[in-house]
Amino acid sequence: MSKGGLFLALVLMLAACAPHQSRVPRGAEDWPVNKRVQRLPPAQPLPPPKPQWVAREVTPDAVEVPAQTYVVRPGDTLRRISDRLGASSEAIARANNIPPPFIIRVGERLSIPGGRYHRVKSGETGIAIARAYGVSWSKVVDGNALEEPYVLRVGQKLLLPSARQVAAMSLEDRARAFTIDIGDLITGGEPAAEESAATAPRPATPDQGPVVAPSSFAGTFDWPARGTILSRYGAKPGGRFNDGINIRAAAGSPVRAAADGVIAYAGDTLPGFGNLILIKHGGNWVTAYAHADALLVGRGQIVKRGDVIARAGQTGSVDEPQVHFEIREGRKPLDPLTLLPKSG
Template identity: 50%
Template sequence: MGDFRHHIAAFLCAASLAGCIPATPAPPSRPAPAPDFERRSLGEALDVYERPTWTLKSVTTNAVRVNAGVYSVRPGDTLRAVGEMTGAGSEALAIENDLAPPYTLRFGQELSVPAGLYHRVGAGETGIGIAAAYGVDWGEIITINALTDPYILRVGQRLRLPSDARPVPRGPVDIDARAAAFRLNIDDILTGSQPALAEAARPTAGSAAPRPPVTTAIAEPAYFVGRFEWPLNGPILARFGPIAPGRVSDGINIAAAAGTPIRATAGGVVAYAGDQVGIYGGLILINHGGGWVSAYGHAGRIDVKRGQSVRMGDVIGRAGATGQVQTSQLHFQLRKNRIPVDPMKQLPPR
């Protein structure tokens, strides 16, 4: 069921999720799945099929405490240079001093330097990985740094951390020691899983069958055709909206026999393919452009990779019972500008 409305305060691991990195090459063909396939975890199921293409990469914690102060602009100063000298970063200085592009400074201008703990973004690091490394909420980082869509960080950018950030030793975070303490949700993936880019680099466009999976930030499709098709046929087990006191579904659940093909509801680019969001098990996210994203959860098999272009009707995986369900089914969501919408109002009548 959906978890968009309740932002989880802890995250899956203290490591950055730096996009799709293949764990091992796909194994040769294996025997058909055992009769109890629908009761397997995704990890067990993918021992039979193909392993997820999204894995973990460490974040180097380097946060520095900056004290509040005032900086007097000198000849030749740029906002970026002042941000480096003060340790607060140009983005924080712009917010604190209500500056707007092109951020032209005047000789003698006094800039307020906001106090805080600042992390310097490294190559390939992601927002959710940085948040996890310091044990803070990625949503808070978005807010205090005024981050906006498409939420792609810049290498060298200074991110101001929430006040409850836990001091940690400088250096790579121990993934295994802290992985069990964190959880992710779909919104975290949509806003915080893009690896940081160098200053002049551009996001990568989707391709037919990337090999290996794309490990850089991915560009949104240029356009959206404006219609969706059903990802598979089957009885509706749960509908969009409230389902019990204090529980809300951000999508619909469709019954499907284990191994039933899951098809892309519309053309787009795979933004995520893996099993790091525990509640959904095998999960695929497709960015369709125009602010639209579709989600496919509880997959027992994943047949696409991050950065892969897909067309409406392409098989992207197989139904299963991974995540927090007992029977084989598909959890299907549609989101517009990150907000879950009722898929039944967007799909063709049947």
């Protein structure tokens, strides 16, 4: 055998005798031997958004009721008197200082307040009713002494400004009547409840009835997004006021629920806020999340703290991706930085 052939045979023999080594992927040289790599399952998205409930169009068919005096008859109740004369039972009770449980006596003389009364129908909202008559929702709230949670009931009669009062409004007042904000959505955006729901609320559904808030609230909030603060709560130049905080966020990054709750609103009704979500948390607490690029939840959907409800974006009147975040107790906005963890 030649020297070249002897050298090749020696190389092949040494290679056959060498111990077998498994191929190690690049970048995995430090993996423990014979130990399986644990991979975390992908984050589970929330269920697809439910269909959005659509507000019913309101026909302005209010009835003019003259101011008068009525003497209570046997078998009368405030509701029966209301049905007979057209004025709302609540207005009659207020005019005559009748407290709950609204007991009246035969022969009692009642003052019946006159005015224009609209009977609430199924699917109507406070905002839609106010717009149908060209007045602001806040004026309807004040005129009827409505209180939280501001849920109207089917068959309820609302006292509205007269046609003469509306005609006398300035152009500025008329424009303001059609301008709504987050507080209006919270208090006037719910569809009227059926009579039975007034005493026994049922679970919320996206296409009927008002959203029912959780019965309790844990009392703490988490940050909805991570980033630097672009704008804090409070007065701003030009007479503006920020009812929350604005957090810089990368476009498409997750926006998370600050606490357990139910989605009360998801849409783009308020142009300046772009895509907006409102969550009811119980105890009269509400959080708002605005300027989203995509909404991942729908009205009536139950969410837990930390659930991804939207993707951050630049919708509405902002010039960079961000999350506008508010915490409200009823209609009243509070400074979120006093209620959020300090390590945000």
